[in-house]
Amino acid sequence: EIVLTQSPATLSLSPGERATLSCRASQSVGSRLLAWYQQKPGQAPSLLIYATSSRVTGVPVRFRGSGSGTDFTLTISRLEPEDFAVYFCLQYDTSITWTFGQGTKVEI
Amino acid sequence: QVQLVQSGAEVKKPGASVKVSCKASGYSFTGYFIHWVRQAPGQGLESMGWINPNSAATNFAQGFQGRVTLTSDTSVSTAYMELNSLRSDDSAVYYCARVSPSGLPDSWGQGTLVTVSS
Numbered sequence: 049e050i051v052l053t054q055s056p057a058t059l060s061l062s063p064g065e066r067a068t069l070s071c072r073a074s075q076s077v078g079s080r081l082l083a084w085y086q087q088k089p090g091q092a093p094s095l096l097i098y099a100t101s102s103r104v105t106g107v108p109v110r111f112r113g114s115g116s117g118t119d120f121t122l123t124i125s126r127l128e129p130e131d132f133a134v135y136f137c138l139q140y141d142t143s144i145t146w147t148f149g150q151g152t153k154v155e156i
Numbered sequence: 157q158v159q160l161v162q163s164g165a166e167v168k169k170p171g172a173s174v175k176v177s178c179k180a181s182g183y184s185f186t187g188y189f190i191h192w193v194r195q196a197p198g199q200g201l202e203s204m205g206w207i208n209p210n211s212a213a214t215n216f217a218q219g220f221q222g223r224v225t226l227t228s229d230t231s232v233s234t235a236y237m238e239l240n241s242l243r244s245d246d247s248a249v250y251y252c253a254r255v256s257p258s259g260l261p262d263s264w265g266q267g268t269l270v271t272v273s274s
Contacts, residue, residue, distance in 0.1 A: 049218075081258070083260055092251055092264035092266060093251075095260070095261070095262060136201060138201075140259045140260050141258075142257075143259065144255055145203075146191065146193070148200055150199070151201075
């Protein structure tokens, strides 16, 4: 079973700064895919990126997903006030076996 | 638009059972799997398992087999998750999510808080 480790656990930044979030798999994800979610307090997760680097319609271009194999990254180029939230990575495929990372909190 | 509306918060005693519902609208209920996920306070997301409403086939994540029952009622477009033998560490927000054809959760319910306390 693949384990996803996100780092750092907390990222303290200011609006306008760049955020780089890491999601590392314990072994290559192979044909499995990676997604990123944003979650704000009291809300369900919201899909930002799927298939490693595809942005969901309506997600701002400042959000960019990248990576392959065991190392994946979510980059937020210039933080806006509404971007301060928790971000999760998710490994998935058509077998519907899901593995989540434990999350990175982006705080002011 | 696609909507998943879950039942309200529950408070249960240890050893009891809880049943959470997830009513779907805005799409063909039998055309998409429903996956259940939980999130303990301050923790990450944990997959529990899924149901295919079209066939009633189910699959469970490790640690939930035998303690979770997933069902669906196509006549009311609703999926259900029943968790038995509740323990304090089952206290969490439980979410249902619609699964896209690629296997990705593409729509979520609002979450149901289950508190297990004596």
